[in-house]
Amino acid sequence: MACIERASPALKQILLKFYSVEKPMEIDHHLYEFGSVQYHIQSQASNPLVAYLSISTPSLCHGVLQNELSSYTIETVKRLCPEIVEIVEPAREGYQLTLRLNLNQIPRGKDYVKVIRDISTVQSVILSSQLKEILWNVKSNVTMQGMYKPIKLVYHAREPFFIIIEPQRIIAVFPIRFKEKSELIIATTFFQELMDVGSSDKWAKAPSCNWSAIPPPELRGETLEDLSTNGGFVTFDISSRHIEGKRLDKTVWNLLNFNAYVRYHVKSTKGYIQRRMRKRLENLVQVLHHTNSEANEQTKQHQAAGYRHAKKQLRSSKYNIMKQRWGNFGRKIKTHFRLRIHGFGRFRQRWLRFPKFSSKGYAKLE
Known part of the structure; x- marks a missing residue:
């Protein structure tokens, strides 16, 4: 997608970085942007205050305009920053335009950002000039x-x-x-x-x-x-x-x-629709999660109450069964295994008597 801004963001960033560096540095950088546009930035460490910017951009209309830049376009480029930008002729091989940037002429302070932004608009200036020529001159x-x-x-x-x-x-x-x-x-x-x-x-x-x-x-x-x-x-x-x-x-x-x-x-x-849908989905998930949590809690309470009731019923049934079994067993014992001895009552009253002891004291045996 084309950049709506007139200044090239990548070219502007490189020029700002190159201008702000404290130590001299040598750069040789190539850039490729929308519309088959190519930039070549070159400088030498021996002369860090001078940089060369070469630009190659295809013609906006084949058959109507020539591949070489017209005199109107060149004059428009010269008016960008006349004290800083100089056109080098002939341009470097493979490029339509080469500019010599005198960085020592860029003013210090906040104004240098505006100057570098204006230099970065050179490609948009070329395209606009070509379209203007078409609207003016082409019949x-x-x-x-x-x-x-x-x-x-x-x-x-x-x-x-x-x-x-x-x-x-x-x-x-x-x-x-x-x-x-x-x-x-x-x-x-x-x-x-x-x-x-x-x-x-x-x-x-x-x-x-x-x-x-x-x-x-x-x-x-x-x-x-x-x-x-x-x-x-x-x-x-x-x-x-x-x-x-x-x-x-x-x-x-x-x-x-x-x-x-x-x-x-x-x-x-x-992107806005997707963010709204994602936010709506998150809210629905939270509501469903909250509802499921309450339902699970109620289910657990019902299950616990049912378990206690079942356990109580089970204990009660086991007790009743055991009680019934032991009752039947006791009745069987009473019915089938109880023995009666004639005269045992009189024998127990006469012979099975426990001696009585006095609680007042006792006599020591020698």
């Missing part, structure tokens, strides 16, 4: 049925868009493609909301927006590969007042980053 050829021929612009190989330049307006068409169905649903909803908001009175001065699942008539005759999308086509109708004065730079940058903005919005919305 579309009239084709069949009086329609103007679209100009295909490639900021990224998988995300081309089209510009149709007419005498009174400019039409920008963006084919939308997504891999995941969930992202496609979010993007479709976003485009519908964008059309509703754009048609309101509050945004009457903004370019009108339209979304359609089928290609617009302006793209008639384009290749099937460019018209094969699953997210439809978003069309902006840009009038002449949107490319006048300072509005031109803003319009150009918005066109270059529309695809990036849509993907950023879809990813952010998808």
